[in-house]
Amino acid sequence: MSEINSTKLLSKKDVFSTDFKWKATTFLVSLTDISADIGFSATLAAAKxxxxxxxxxxxxxxxxxxxxxxxxxxxALKWGTVYASAGCGVLLYSIWKLSGASDIEEFRIKMGSLLPRIPKNNPPVGRTEFTGLNDLLDCVPHLKGSSDE
Structure with a gap:
Protein backbone atom coordinates (compact mmCIF):
# COMPACT_ATOMS: atom_id res chain seq x y z
CA MET A 1 0.00 0.00 0.00
CA SER A 2 1.45 3.39 -0.93
CA GLU A 3 1.74 6.16 1.58
CA ILE A 4 -0.16 9.37 0.84
CA ASN A 5 1.95 12.50 1.26
CA SER A 6 0.36 15.67 2.61
CA THR A 7 0.19 18.72 0.38
CA LYS A 8 3.10 21.06 0.98
CA LEU A 9 2.44 24.80 0.80
CA LEU A 10 4.87 26.74 -1.37
CA SER A 11 7.17 29.11 0.46
CA LYS A 12 7.92 32.59 -0.87
CA LYS A 13 11.33 31.32 -2.04
CA ASP A 14 9.67 28.53 -4.06
CA VAL A 15 7.13 30.88 -5.67
CA PHE A 16 9.79 33.31 -6.90
CA SER A 17 12.23 30.64 -8.10
CA THR A 18 13.09 30.50 -11.78
CA ASP A 19 11.96 26.88 -12.04
CA PHE A 20 8.50 27.73 -10.69
CA LYS A 21 8.18 30.72 -13.04
CA TRP A 22 9.02 28.55 -16.07
CA LYS A 23 6.50 25.92 -15.02
CA ALA A 24 3.81 28.56 -14.46
CA THR A 25 4.57 30.23 -17.80
CA THR A 26 4.48 26.90 -19.63
CA PHE A 27 1.17 26.03 -18.01
CA LEU A 28 -0.46 29.36 -18.91
CA VAL A 29 0.84 29.33 -22.50
CA SER A 30 -0.33 25.74 -22.97
CA LEU A 31 -3.74 26.56 -21.53
CA THR A 32 -4.08 29.58 -23.82
CA ASP A 33 -3.03 27.55 -26.86
CA ILE A 34 -5.49 24.76 -26.09
CA SER A 35 -8.29 27.30 -25.57
CA ALA A 36 -7.54 29.02 -28.88
CA ASP A 37 -7.41 25.67 -30.72
CA ILE A 38 -10.74 24.58 -29.25
CA GLY A 39 -12.37 27.92 -30.10
CA PHE A 40 -11.08 27.92 -33.67
CA SER A 41 -12.10 24.28 -34.19
CA ALA A 42 -15.58 24.93 -32.81
CA THR A 43 -15.98 27.91 -35.14
CA LEU A 44 -14.92 25.85 -38.16
CA ALA A 45 -17.28 23.03 -37.18
CA ALA A 46 -20.18 25.47 -36.80
CA ALA A 47 -19.43 27.01 -40.21
CA LYS A 48 -19.33 23.58 -41.85
CA ALA A 76 -5.79 36.61 -40.98
CA LEU A 77 -6.04 34.73 -37.68
CA LYS A 78 -2.25 34.34 -37.48
CA TRP A 79 -1.55 38.02 -38.20
CA GLY A 80 -4.32 39.12 -35.83
CA THR A 81 -2.80 37.01 -33.07
CA VAL A 82 0.67 38.44 -33.72
CA TYR A 83 -0.61 42.04 -33.71
CA ALA A 84 -2.74 41.53 -30.57
CA SER A 85 0.06 39.81 -28.65
CA ALA A 86 2.67 42.36 -29.70
CA GLY A 87 0.36 45.29 -28.95
CA CYS A 88 -0.54 44.05 -25.49
CA GLY A 89 3.08 43.20 -24.77
CA VAL A 90 4.28 46.68 -25.76
CA LEU A 91 1.49 48.33 -23.76
CA LEU A 92 2.15 46.32 -20.60
CA TYR A 93 5.93 46.66 -20.90
CA SER A 94 5.63 50.44 -21.32
CA ILE A 95 3.38 50.69 -18.24
CA TRP A 96 5.97 48.65 -16.31
CA LYS A 97 8.85 50.89 -17.43
CA LEU A 98 6.93 54.15 -16.89
CA SER A 99 6.16 53.07 -13.33
CA GLY A 100 9.90 52.80 -12.62
CA ALA A 101 9.48 49.51 -10.76
CA SER A 102 12.36 47.06 -10.65
CA ASP A 103 10.41 43.97 -9.56
CA ILE A 104 6.83 42.74 -9.32
CA GLU A 105 6.49 43.58 -5.61
CA GLU A 106 7.52 47.20 -6.17
CA PHE A 107 5.17 47.42 -9.19
CA ARG A 108 2.28 46.10 -7.07
CA ILE A 109 2.93 48.72 -4.38
CA LYS A 110 3.19 51.58 -6.90
CA MET A 111 0.01 50.56 -8.74
CA GLY A 112 -1.77 50.07 -5.42
CA SER A 113 -0.97 53.66 -4.46
CA LEU A 114 -2.12 55.05 -7.84
CA LEU A 115 -5.34 53.10 -8.33
CA PRO A 116 -8.45 53.61 -6.17
CA ARG A 117 -8.81 51.33 -3.16
CA ILE A 118 -11.56 48.73 -3.19
CA PRO A 119 -13.36 48.80 0.15
CA LYS A 120 -13.52 45.59 2.14
CA ASN A 121 -16.96 44.07 2.58
CA ASN A 122 -16.36 42.47 5.96
CA PRO A 123 -18.83 41.46 7.32
CA PRO A 124 -20.74 41.12 4.06
CA VAL A 125 -23.65 43.50 3.66
CA GLY A 126 -26.65 42.02 1.84
CA ARG A 127 -27.13 38.58 0.41
CA THR A 128 -24.16 36.38 -0.32
CA GLU A 129 -25.83 32.99 -0.86
CA PHE A 130 -28.14 32.23 -3.79
CA THR A 131 -30.03 29.05 -4.63
CA GLY A 132 -29.30 29.40 -8.32
CA LEU A 133 -28.74 31.76 -11.22
CA ASN A 134 -32.41 32.79 -11.35
CA ASP A 135 -32.32 33.77 -7.67
CA LEU A 136 -29.21 35.90 -8.31
CA LEU A 137 -30.73 37.58 -11.37
CA ASP A 138 -33.92 38.34 -9.42
CA CYS A 139 -31.88 39.91 -6.62
CA VAL A 140 -29.57 42.13 -8.72
CA PRO A 141 -32.17 44.78 -9.79
CA HIS A 142 -33.35 45.12 -6.18
CA LEU A 143 -29.77 45.62 -4.95
CA LYS A 144 -29.08 48.22 -7.65
CA GLY A 145 -32.30 50.06 -6.86
CA SER A 146 -31.50 50.27 -3.15
CA SER A 147 -27.98 51.64 -3.76
CA ASP A 148 -29.21 54.39 -6.14
CA GLU A 149 -31.41 56.01 -3.49
Whole structure:
Protein backbone atom coordinates (compact mmCIF):
# COMPACT_ATOMS: atom_id res chain seq x y z
CA MET A 1 0.00 0.00 0.00
CA SER A 2 1.45 3.39 -0.93
CA GLU A 3 1.74 6.16 1.58
CA ILE A 4 -0.16 9.37 0.84
CA ASN A 5 1.95 12.50 1.26
CA SER A 6 0.36 15.67 2.61
CA THR A 7 0.19 18.72 0.38
CA LYS A 8 3.10 21.06 0.98
CA LEU A 9 2.44 24.80 0.80
CA LEU A 10 4.87 26.74 -1.37
CA SER A 11 7.17 29.11 0.46
CA LYS A 12 7.92 32.59 -0.87
CA LYS A 13 11.33 31.32 -2.04
CA ASP A 14 9.67 28.53 -4.06
CA VAL A 15 7.13 30.88 -5.67
CA PHE A 16 9.79 33.31 -6.90
CA SER A 17 12.23 30.64 -8.10
CA THR A 18 13.09 30.50 -11.78
CA ASP A 19 11.96 26.88 -12.04
CA PHE A 20 8.50 27.73 -10.69
CA LYS A 21 8.18 30.72 -13.04
CA TRP A 22 9.02 28.55 -16.07
CA LYS A 23 6.50 25.92 -15.02
CA ALA A 24 3.81 28.56 -14.46
CA THR A 25 4.57 30.23 -17.80
CA THR A 26 4.48 26.90 -19.63
CA PHE A 27 1.17 26.03 -18.01
CA LEU A 28 -0.46 29.36 -18.91
CA VAL A 29 0.84 29.33 -22.50
CA SER A 30 -0.33 25.74 -22.97
CA LEU A 31 -3.74 26.56 -21.53
CA THR A 32 -4.08 29.58 -23.82
CA ASP A 33 -3.03 27.55 -26.86
CA ILE A 34 -5.49 24.76 -26.09
CA SER A 35 -8.29 27.30 -25.57
CA ALA A 36 -7.54 29.02 -28.88
CA ASP A 37 -7.41 25.67 -30.72
CA ILE A 38 -10.74 24.58 -29.25
CA GLY A 39 -12.37 27.92 -30.10
CA PHE A 40 -11.08 27.92 -33.67
CA SER A 41 -12.10 24.28 -34.19
CA ALA A 42 -15.58 24.93 -32.81
CA THR A 43 -15.98 27.91 -35.14
CA LEU A 44 -14.92 25.85 -38.16
CA ALA A 45 -17.28 23.03 -37.18
CA ALA A 46 -20.18 25.47 -36.80
CA ALA A 47 -19.43 27.01 -40.21
CA LYS A 48 -19.33 23.58 -41.85
CA UNK A 49 -22.59 22.57 -40.16
CA UNK A 50 -24.40 25.71 -41.35
CA UNK A 51 -23.37 25.54 -44.98
CA UNK A 52 -21.41 22.48 -46.05
CA UNK A 53 -21.63 23.42 -49.73
CA UNK A 54 -20.12 26.87 -49.21
CA UNK A 55 -17.61 25.54 -46.68
CA UNK A 56 -16.28 23.00 -49.18
CA UNK A 57 -16.16 25.68 -51.85
CA UNK A 58 -13.97 27.77 -49.51
CA UNK A 59 -11.55 24.90 -48.95
CA UNK A 60 -10.99 23.97 -52.60
CA UNK A 61 -8.91 26.48 -54.62
CA UNK A 62 -10.24 27.65 -57.97
CA UNK A 63 -8.98 29.72 -60.88
CA UNK A 64 -10.70 32.93 -59.73
CA UNK A 65 -9.05 33.09 -56.30
CA UNK A 66 -5.35 32.28 -55.84
CA UNK A 67 -5.97 31.02 -52.29
CA UNK A 68 -8.90 29.37 -50.58
CA UNK A 69 -11.14 31.06 -48.05
CA UNK A 70 -9.80 28.81 -45.31
CA UNK A 71 -6.20 29.77 -46.12
CA UNK A 72 -7.13 33.45 -46.11
CA UNK A 73 -8.94 33.10 -42.77
CA UNK A 74 -6.03 31.21 -41.23
CA UNK A 75 -3.57 33.86 -42.42
CA ALA A 76 -5.79 36.61 -40.98
CA LEU A 77 -6.04 34.73 -37.68
CA LYS A 78 -2.25 34.34 -37.48
CA TRP A 79 -1.55 38.02 -38.20
CA GLY A 80 -4.32 39.12 -35.83
CA THR A 81 -2.80 37.01 -33.07
CA VAL A 82 0.67 38.44 -33.72
CA TYR A 83 -0.61 42.04 -33.71
CA ALA A 84 -2.74 41.53 -30.57
CA SER A 85 0.06 39.81 -28.65
CA ALA A 86 2.67 42.36 -29.70
CA GLY A 87 0.36 45.29 -28.95
CA CYS A 88 -0.54 44.05 -25.49
CA GLY A 89 3.08 43.20 -24.77
CA VAL A 90 4.28 46.68 -25.76
CA LEU A 91 1.49 48.33 -23.76
CA LEU A 92 2.15 46.32 -20.60
CA TYR A 93 5.93 46.66 -20.90
CA SER A 94 5.63 50.44 -21.32
CA ILE A 95 3.38 50.69 -18.24
CA TRP A 96 5.97 48.65 -16.31
CA LYS A 97 8.85 50.89 -17.43
CA LEU A 98 6.93 54.15 -16.89
CA SER A 99 6.16 53.07 -13.33
CA GLY A 100 9.90 52.80 -12.62
CA ALA A 101 9.48 49.51 -10.76
CA SER A 102 12.36 47.06 -10.65
CA ASP A 103 10.41 43.97 -9.56
CA ILE A 104 6.83 42.74 -9.32
CA GLU A 105 6.49 43.58 -5.61
CA GLU A 106 7.52 47.20 -6.17
CA PHE A 107 5.17 47.42 -9.19
CA ARG A 108 2.28 46.10 -7.07
CA ILE A 109 2.93 48.72 -4.38
CA LYS A 110 3.19 51.58 -6.90
CA MET A 111 0.01 50.56 -8.74
CA GLY A 112 -1.77 50.07 -5.42
CA SER A 113 -0.97 53.66 -4.46
CA LEU A 114 -2.12 55.05 -7.84
CA LEU A 115 -5.34 53.10 -8.33
CA PRO A 116 -8.45 53.61 -6.17
CA ARG A 117 -8.81 51.33 -3.16
CA ILE A 118 -11.56 48.73 -3.19
CA PRO A 119 -13.36 48.80 0.15
CA LYS A 120 -13.52 45.59 2.14
CA ASN A 121 -16.96 44.07 2.58
CA ASN A 122 -16.36 42.47 5.96
CA PRO A 123 -18.83 41.46 7.32
CA PRO A 124 -20.74 41.12 4.06
CA VAL A 125 -23.65 43.50 3.66
CA GLY A 126 -26.65 42.02 1.84
CA ARG A 127 -27.13 38.58 0.41
CA THR A 128 -24.16 36.38 -0.32
CA GLU A 129 -25.83 32.99 -0.86
CA PHE A 130 -28.14 32.23 -3.79
CA THR A 131 -30.03 29.05 -4.63
CA GLY A 132 -29.30 29.40 -8.32
CA LEU A 133 -28.74 31.76 -11.22
CA ASN A 134 -32.41 32.79 -11.35
CA ASP A 135 -32.32 33.77 -7.67
CA LEU A 136 -29.21 35.90 -8.31
CA LEU A 137 -30.73 37.58 -11.37
CA ASP A 138 -33.92 38.34 -9.42
CA CYS A 139 -31.88 39.91 -6.62
CA VAL A 140 -29.57 42.13 -8.72
CA PRO A 141 -32.17 44.78 -9.79
CA HIS A 142 -33.35 45.12 -6.18
CA LEU A 143 -29.77 45.62 -4.95
CA LYS A 144 -29.08 48.22 -7.65
CA GLY A 145 -32.30 50.06 -6.86
CA SER A 146 -31.50 50.27 -3.15
CA SER A 147 -27.98 51.64 -3.76
CA ASP A 148 -29.21 54.39 -6.14
CA GLU A 149 -31.41 56.01 -3.49
Missing amino acids: RRGPKFFDRGIMPNTKAPETGAQLALR
